[in-house]
Amino acid sequence: MSEIIAEVERDPHYRKATDAAHPEPEATVSDVICDALRRSAAILPITALVTYTAAGRTALRAARERPAAPILSLTPDLFTARRLALVWGTHAVHVREFGRLSEIVDNACAIVTREGFAKPGDTIAVTGGMPFGISGGTNLLRIAQVP
Template sequence: SGKQVITATQMLDSMINHPRPTRAETTDVANAIYQGTSAIMLSGETAAGMYPVEALRTMVKIAVRIEQSIDYAENFRKSKRIEDPDVTTAISHATCMTALDLKAKAILTVTVTGRTPKMISKYRPGCLIAGCCVSEQVCRQLSLAWGVQPMLVKEEYSSEILCLRAIEAAKKYKFVDDSDTIVFTAGVPLGKPGGTNLIRACVVGDF
């Protein structure tokens, strides 16, 4: 369904009073990543703890190390076939497959509601997902989606211009450079919620 899952509460509880976590807490954070959570969150450790910065650094260190050990490409290949997909779901799955086959640096998706990047995120493609939004609210909502980097772009009425704006934004944030292969997905005509129907692959510098 592409819903976000946040794992929180007492994940590094001992770090409220101590500068290092217990082995059990480290394992809990690692398991949350392995099991595919969208986000991990600290609460008391940073709100009232004695070592808020250390707690944050520890959680980031664990998350990054575990993420690097997961073979997302293999997991995607082993994933179950979609049954009775709608157009957005099918396009999202095909986008991930294309990105995997081309070893793309990023997937760029233009979204009105945020559903398409969330669906792409669901399949854990293993590359960056740049969610290009014309709404600040949707941009904020996408911050919780796994692997999604939301970018606010100016609304356009031409798919070509919007593609260009999305690529310019991705380059500005240093997500991609001219030599990278990307997969672009959007809906044509633009601005129609649930209208994702386009996949396009290209090298950034050739666009």
């Protein structure tokens, strides 16, 4: 099945068909952030999209957008990481809890490099919610360059 999916996604018409069937975002902050995440990956040379998520809803919403870049979902919840491993285009990584945005961005840069999704100098996009640790609060999008 993986080979069939990979072949379909390599088709030059696949991205156009996916974009044409794209659902409109709902009038919520998290939907707007995930829509902006997809649009950012289509406009900028972003190599990876990183979602910092507690329950996994941000990663699920980002995957629904079918962005051009892979999604790395960082979560402090092991159950959520296991569940997200089955989601389209998502690579789940179990991480410790972070308390500051700078920690999330720094760790996101390190993890995308370690996991082989980016190299130094590449651009990534990071989403999360402030205050951290509260489920359902996605309200930020940060574009960062991997040091």
